Amino acid sequence: MPYSYEGKKVLITGGAGGIGAAAAEAYRQAGAQVAAFDIAFGREEERDGVYELPVDLADPASVAAAFARLWERWDSLDVLVNNAGVECVASLEETTDEAWDRVMNVNLRSVFLCCRAALPKLKAARGNIVNTASQLAFVGASSFTAYTASKAAVVNFTRSLALETAKDGVRVNCVCPGAIDTPLLRRQFEGRRGPQGTLDDLVGMHPLGRLGRPEEIAACILFLSGPAASFVTGSALLADGGYTIQ
Ligand SMILES: NC(=O)c1ccc[n+]([C@@H]2O[C@H](COP(=O)([O-])OP(=O)(O)OC[C@H]3O[C@@H](n4cnc5c(N)ncnc54)[C@H](O)[C@@H]3O)[C@@H](O)[C@H]2O)c1
Structure with missing residues (x-):
């Protein structure tokens, strides 16, 4: 583990699976205390060194209740990782109001809600925020x-908040993964061709010629939130196997 997070407290959303679970494990191995919010957790419990809280990030009341619980346990926070996300694969005409709202509420509004709830403690700790965006923030x-x-x-939210909190010593960055081998990606190809063709077609769109691994994105997240990135704020770190450089 190249970084030490001894004595640091880290909150990760979407920590139950995929990139979020890999990041939780990487922070834990680096010595951090880790809490995770996820709708997939059955109940509140400490498991494998991670304090798991069941939360529906699409519901502001659920988010507020989760932070209230967290602050009963922790009086400080050093890093917030807004990572939870859902996909929506549908033509525009097939996209329902509910599907649109779900994507916006989980992928975008939850980032706003969690940043707002966490900022006082992040300012006090001169901590920082990492958001998980996507290579699809930059291309259609x-x-x-x-x-x-x-x-x-999420990318432009990151830039604007970074400007707002720079005076407080709070850095805000995002990581932009390409196709990463997680349940979210696999769901898009279950028994069918996706709009980008087959999984092999999607792999072929990445010059490095393979899917990324959740641990490779976790490594970027730990870099961005740590002292090695102390002069990095407002940035969008592409970790997409070259998808967007063609
Ligand atoms: N996998 C990829 O190819 C890829 C590429 C670019 C960006 N991303 C982004 O990376 C992030 C993590 O994705 P992943 O691939 O690990 O997906 P994943 O589905 O494996 O994990 C996402 C996690 O978010 C949780 N979640 C979903 N809705 C929630 C809600 N309403 N409340 C609380 N938790 C909720 C899920 O339960 C899950 O544990 C997402 O923001 C995704 O958009 C993924």
């Missing part, structure tokens, strides 16, 4: 209008 993708719009918004 057919049948991904809601998803790409939500992720592009």
Whole structure:
């Protein structure tokens, strides 16, 4: 583990699976105390060194209740990782109001809600924020209008908040993964061709010629939130196997 997070407290959203679980494990191995919010957790419990809280990030009341519980346990916070996300693969005409709202609420509004709730403690600790956006924040993708719009918004949210909190010593960055082998990605290809073709077609769109691994994105997140990135704020770190450079 190249970084030490001894004595640091880290909150990760979407920590139950995929990139979030890999980041939780990486922070834990680096010595941090880790809490995770996820709708997939059955109950509140400390498991494998991670304090798990069941939260529906699309519901502001659920988010507020989760932070109230967290602050009963922790009086400080050093790092917030806004990582939870949902995909929506549908043509524009097939995209329902509910699907649009779900994507915007989980991928974008939850970032706002969690940043607002955490900022006082992050300012006190001169801590920082890492958001998980996507390579699809920078390029279009057919049948991904809601998803790409939500992720592009996360990138510019990141820049604006970074400007706002720079005077407080709070850095705000985002990581922009390409196709990473997680349940979210696999769901898009279950028994069918996605709008980007087959999984092999998608792999072929990445010059490095493979899917990324959740641990590779976790490594970027730990870099961005640590002292090695002390002069990095407002940045969008592409970790996309070259997807966007062609
Ligand atoms: N996998 C990829 O190819 C890829 C590429 C670019 C960006 N991303 C982004 O990375 C992030 C993590 O994705 P992943 O691939 O690990 O997906 P994943 O589905 O494996 O994990 C996402 C986690 O978010 C949680 N979640 C979803 N809705 C929630 C809600 N309403 N409240 C609380 N938790 C909720 C899920 O339960 C899950 O544990 C997402 O923001 C995603 O958009 C993923």
